[in-house]
Amino acid sequence: MSESTYPLDTDPRPGPLAAGVSVVRRHPLAALGVVVALVALWLGLREGWHELAQSTLNGIVAGNYFALGAVGLTLIFGVLRLVNFAHGEFLTFGAYMLIAANALDLPLVVSALIGVVATAGLALSLEVVLWRPVRRKRVGELQLLLLALGLAYVMRYTIAFVAGPEDRASGADVTAGVTVFGLRIGRTELIVTLVGIAAIVLVALGLRYTSLGRQMRALSDSIELSETTGIDTDRIVLVTWLISGGLAGLAGIIYALPAGTVNPQLGFTLILSIFAAVVVGGIGNAYGALAGGILIGVAQEWSTLVIDPSMKVAVGFAVLILVLLVRPQGLFGRARSVER
Amino acid sequence: MTGAALLGVTFEFLTNQDFWINVGVLATTYGVFALGIQLNIGTTGIFNFGQAGFMAVGSYTMGILVVKSGASFWLAVLAGLGTAAAAAILVGLPSLRLRADYFAISTLAFSEIVRYTADNWDGLTGGNLGLFGYTDTWNDLSARIDGWLGHLGIAPRFLLPLLVVNLAIFLVLAAFVALLVRSPWGRVLNAIREDEDAARALGKNTFAYKLQSLSLAAALAAIAGYMLAINISILSPQTFDPILTAYGFVIVILGGLGSYLGVIVGSFFLIFMLEATRYIDLPLSDERVAAVRFMIVGAVLMLLVVFRPQGLFGKKEELALRGR
Amino acid sequence: MAADALLSVRNVSKRFGAIPAVDDVTFDVAEGSITALIGPNGAGKSTLFNVVTGFVRGDSGEVLLDGQSVFRRPPHTLARRGLVRTFQLTKALSVMSVLDNMLLASPRNRGERLGLAALRPLWRGEERRARERARELLQVFGLATKANDYAGTLSGGQRKLLELARALMLEPRVLLLDEPLAGVNRTLGRSLLEHIEGLRAERRTTILLVEHDLDVVMRHSDAIVVMAQGRVVASGTPAEVRRDERVISAYLGTVTTDE
Numbered sequence: 036m037s038e039s040t041y042p043l044d045t046d047p048r049p050g051p052l053a054a055g056v057s058v059v060r061r062h063p064l065a066a067l068g069v070v071v072a073l074v075a076l077w078l079g080l081r082e083g084w085h086e087l088a089q090s091t092l093n094g095i096v097a098g099n100y101f102a103l104g105a106v107g108l109t110l111i112f113g114v115l116r117l118v119n120f121a122h123g124e125f126l127t128f129g130a131y132m133l134i135a136a137n138a139l140d141l142p143l144v145v146s147a148l149i150g151v152v153a154t155a156g157l158a159l160s161l162e163v164v165l166w167r168p169v170r171r172k173r174v175g176e177l178q179l180l181l182l183a184l185g186l187a188y189v190m191r192y193t194i195a196f197v198a199g200p201e202d203r204a205s206g207a208d209v210t211a212g213v214t215v216f217g218l219r220i221g222r223t224e225l226i227v228t229l230v231g232i233a234a235i236v237l238v239a240l241g242l243r244y245t246s247l248g249r250q251m252r253a254l255s256d257s258i259e260l261s262e263t264t265g266i267d268t269d270r271i272v273l274v275t276w277l278i279s280g281g282l283a284g285l286a287g288i289i290y291a292l293p294a295g296t297v298n299p300q301l302g303f304t305l306i307l308s309i310f311a312a313v314v315v316g317g318i319g320n321a322y323g324a325l326a327g328g329i330l331i332g333v334a335q336e337w338s339t340l341v342i343d344p345s346m347k348v349a350v351g352f353a354v355l356i357l358v359l360l361v362r363p364q365g366l367f368g369r370a371r372s373v374e375r
Numbered sequence: 376m377t378g379a380a381l382l383g384v385t386f387e388f389l390t391n392q393d394f395w396i397n398v399g400v401l402a403t404t405y406g407v408f409a410l411g412i413q414l415n416i417g418t419t420g421i422f423n424f425g426q427a428g429f430m431a432v433g434s435y436t437m438g439i440l441v442v443k444s445g446a447s448f449w450l451a452v453l454a455g456l457g458t459a460a461a462a463a464i465l466v467g468l469p470s471l472r473l474r475a476d477y478f479a480i481s482t483l484a485f486s487e488i489v490r491y492t493a494d495n496w497d498g499l500t501g502g503n504l505g506l507f508g509y510t511d512t513w514n515d516l517s518a519r520i521d522g523w524l525g526h527l528g529i530a531p532r533f534l535l536p537l538l539v540v541n542l543a544i545f546l547v548l549a550a551f552v553a554l555l556v557r558s559p560w561g562r563v564l565n566a567i568r569e570d571e572d573a574a575r576a577l578g579k580n581t582f583a584y585k586l587q588s589l590s591l592a593a594a595l596a597a598i599a600g601y602m603l604a605i606n607i608s609i610l611s612p613q614t615f616d617p618i619l620t621a622y623g624f625v626i627v628i629l630g631g632l633g634s635y636l637g638v639i640v641g642s643f644f645l646i647f648m649l650e651a652t653r654y655i656d657l658p659l660s661d662e663r664v665a666a667v668r669f670m671i672v673g674a675v676l677m678l679l680v681v682f683r684p685q686g687l688f689g690k691k692e693e694l695a696l697r698g699r
Numbered sequence: 700m701a702a703d704a705l706l707s708v709r710n711v712s713k714r715f716g717a718i719p720a721v722d723d724v725t726f727d728v729a730e731g732s733i734t735a736l737i738g739p740n741g742a743g744k745s746t747l748f749n750v751v752t753g754f755v756r757g758d759s760g761e762v763l764l765d766g767q768s769v770f771r772r773p774p775h776t777l778a779r780r781g782l783v784r785t786f787q788l789t790k791a792l793s794v795m796s797v798l799d800n801m802l803l804a805s806p807r808n809r810g811e812r813l814g815l816a817a818l819r820p821l822w823r824g825e826e827r828r829a830r831e832r833a834r835e836l837l838q839v840f841g842l843a844t845k846a847n848d849y850a851g852t853l854s855g856g857q858r859k860l861l862e863l864a865r866a867l868m869l870e871p872r873v874l875l876l877d878e879p880l881a882g883v884n885r886t887l888g889r890s891l892l893e894h895i896e897g898l899r900a901e902r903r904t905t906i907l908l909v910e911h912d913l914d915v916v917m918r919h920s921d922a923i924v925v926m927a928q929g930r931v932v933a934s935g936t937p938a939e940v941r942r943d944e945r946v947i948s949a950y951l952g953t954v955t956t957d958e
């Protein structure tokens with residue numbers, strides 16, 4: 036069977052739960068909309084509409100950095116067929132670069148910029164030093180996975196070694212709050228969320244309307260096809276890493292500033308939710324990653340209305356597993372075929 | 376002059392009996408754990424990143440039954456094997472149909488869900504503070520072993536009985552799994568790793584076999600969990616961190632994919648390295664030393680994968696032939 | 700329809716998205732015959748093959764093996780019932796020995812069950828018998844000397860032979876060969892054809908094969924089914940099909956590549 040972006044080993048079959056619910060297969064967005072509406076209705080009636088609205092806002096704030104992290108991860112998968120288990124460490128790195136720049140007494144915006152650029156640079160360096168040579172060697176799938184896993188540990192603990200394992204202040208004002216439409220949001224939170232949304236919009240537009248974006252999407256569809264049509268795959272790969280790293284660094288910074296503190300485990304605590312976002316949206320699909328990020332963020336925040344808030348990350352995993360059961364290709368993934 | 380003295384001080388631990396006993400106890404524990412990972416990735420070709428979760432399920436089942444329900448230790452041990460295997464089936468049923476990296480993500484997610492649940496369900500698991508009080512049966516057994524050793528002229532030493540028991544369990548299990556893998560059942564697993572469609576075309580229900588492989592690995596993880604639980608006398612969620620699964624993978628890659636002798640050698644090698652870094656007197660804070668240890672694990676994994684993917688006992692020709 | 704049809708394909712359809720790869724295909728394969736499935740590239744032959752053998756889930760229709768439904772059954776069930784397939788890109792298990800490849804295919808080995816696997820005495824006998832059968836088959840196919848070599852060291856042609864020999868370990872009633880002669884030189888091709896015809900003669904194995912070499916097909920098959928654009932365009936004996944205008948236009952309508 037030829038390879039595809041499709042997560043199943045064989046021909047797309049309905050997941051066990053969906054076997055009787057073929058509607059979900061054919062109209063995933065509609066089905067999702069219905070489910071979300073029903074859940075929202077239930078929560079609103081049970082806990083109060085104001086609480087629902089507040090937690091939805093919180094969910095969008097969280098979904099923001101999930102989405103930025105997820106886009107980078109999914110783009111790299113699309114272009115390289117690599118599930119980058121070390122992606123979470125880019126978020127950590129970005130946050131720590133922010134702190135390092137803060138130590139130089141630079142204005143926060145400049146520090147943030149430095150963090151983003153530094154992370155993009157790191158991603159680029161890793162491609163040149165590690166991923167490209169290893170690809171030339173044609174290592175197997177397992178090897179790549181383990182390489183990424185090992186890299187994650189090296190990155191995470193190098194940061195811990197250099198910067199120390201304890202919490203550090205991210206340098207933003209975390210106490211000032213603003214009320215928007217009767218809902219509370221931190222001032223810093225509001226600013227970074229707006230920045231994040233702007234970044235997301237830019238990415239979405241870039242993918243759709245620039246030639247680079249089109250080439251990235253073409254490459255994501257089929258690397259063999261792209262090579263025959265003369266797209267410079269090496270250059271695209273480099274740019275994809277830049278974007279992946281930059282967005283991840285931004286995500287880390289957007290998480291860290293309102294949170295107030297960072298520690299070396301930052302990336303790891305977020306990465307599984309980011310994976311969930313990627314899978315939910317459909318791996319390889321950038322728009323899916325954005326939608327998946329918001330979805331996971333909102334799902335996690337909504338869950339805090341009814342269960343212990345410390346379990347909310349587990350809720351993200353539960354959504355991941357549910358999606359794998361019902362529609363493994365995610366919201367926007369396509370069922371691929373072998374046709375002779 | 377001071378240099379030599381410094382050297383004497385920093386490597387003194389190598390002559391310390393307790394150091395070696397500790398290495399032995401941990402190596403056998405992680406070795407049993409890694410047997411399951413080898414069965415999954417080296418023999419069957421499934422990427423089980425949730426082994427730490429199965430370990431937790433088995434261990435906590437045992438601990439909870441003994442401490443909260445007053446069950447007999449041996450019954451609880453059996454029950455833990457059952458729940459671990461059941462968890463494997465529960466996780467495997469939906470996710471084994473998926474592609475390798477998706478399966479990896481699912482099992483990792485499962486492992487973390489277990490850890491989160493253990494952390495938050497205080498009433499059942501003792502949460503963050505831990506679960507303890509299940510070691511009575513072991514303490515009796517340990518005292519008796521001390522007695523036997525005494526008859527042989529060996530002075531009692533802390534953890535020595537555990538080393539003896541662990542070593543026996545590890546070697547027996549390693550031999551048992553190696554035997555299974557050489558059987559027709561194992562042949563099917565090897566075929567699944569090589570080319571699952573070929574195996575299906577030859578009449579094998581590959582899904583069932585993969586599920587069996589996962590369940591057996593989960594049971595092995597549970598046994599390793601018991602060994603660990605008895606060693607540290609307390610069960611807490613942070614013990615079952617995914618880094619354990621990473622250790623397991625390092626051991627398997629180090630020893631060579633598919634080699635069970637390799638698991639034995641690899642586990643001793645890795646644990647020796649990890650424990651040695653703990654005992655060496657470095658002018659660094661404790662946390663930084665811990666960070667270095669993890670960095671080493673990650674770096675070793677990366678280097679192995681790139682420069683010696685067949686590990687110590689893997690065959691290079693086999694590696695070249697894979698996927699041909 | 701035909702009384703002696705061992706394998707019946709009835710109104711089988713499969714679409715991928717909007718594209719109907721297989722569109723309402725119906726034909727019979729008579730027992731003990733060699734039936735060839737031909738058609739230009741993209742005709743849907745391999746998809747149909749995959750649907751019949753359970754590797755792709757058909758949308759609708761029915762497939763009957765000796766009267767029993769085998770539609771949408773998993774491939775391993777079909778193999779056990781005697782519906783065995785080979786692959787165009789041979790699936791020799793490279794890291795296993797040739798002999799192990801054959802032993803893997805032995806249909807009834809208790810040692811394959813987890814509960815019994817650790818107890819060697821329980822399956823030693825069956826294993827020995829399987830080994831003997833395997834060696835016999837390897838002898839027939841000229842691979843006996845390679846029994847203990849890694850299958851990955853075999854040449855392409857030897858792998859085709861192994862694929863066929865391995866399929867025979869399953870004692871198939873219907874053998875579905877996916878382009879058995881693809882990429883194979885003339886001598887080997889002749890040898891393979893001899894083996895295939897031998898199967899029909901000696902064991903009354905029913906054979907359905909997908910093949911591009913029209914010359915071979917015309918000379919060696921008892922019946923031919925022609926597909927184009929997902930549909931059956933014609934079927935019958937080689938003589939009938941050769942003269943059929945629809946077949947000619949189906950082929951002329953596309954560029955055929957010759958090996």
